Amino acid sequence: MLGVAASWVVQVSIEVYRFFISVFKSNDEDKEVDTPEQVRLLGQKIALTSIRCSSSLVFASIGAGIGATLILPSLGQWIGCAAGDLVGPIIVAFCADKAFQVTL
Numbered sequence: 337m338l339g340v341a342a343s344w345v346v347q348v349s350i351e352v353y354r355f356f357i358s359v360f361k362s363n364d365e366d367k368e369v370d371t372p373e374q375v376r377l378l379g380q381k382i383a384l385t386s387i388r389c390s391s392s393l394v395f396a397s398i399g400a401g402i403g404a405t406l407i408l409p410s411l412g413q414w415i416g417c418a419a420g421d422l423v424g425p426i427i428v429a430f431c432a433d434k435a436f437q438v439t440l
Contacts, residue, residue: 344389388425395424
């Protein structure tokens with residue numbers, strides 16, 4: 337859980353940093369930038385990052401349970417947890433892209 341939380345903090349920090357850099361650069365160059373649109377996109381990116389990280393935890397738990405049932409308890413739990421942790425965000429990202437057709 338700590339690894340996923342750290343990943344979320346880093347990803348959100350990078351997106352917020354990019355947002356502020358783009359806003360400050362646009363003010364320096366006197367270009368018109370749609371700030372409300374930029375804020376909306378930032379909100380979408382943070383929401384998708386939160387969903388991906390949460391799905392990582394959920395799918396890791398599901399994978400650990402399935403792996404412990406199908407394989408030896410300790411080894412199966414480890415393998416299932418790792419597989420769920422890797423596959424969960426991919427499944428959610430794919431479904432989110434299909435459902436929302438977000439252009440980031």
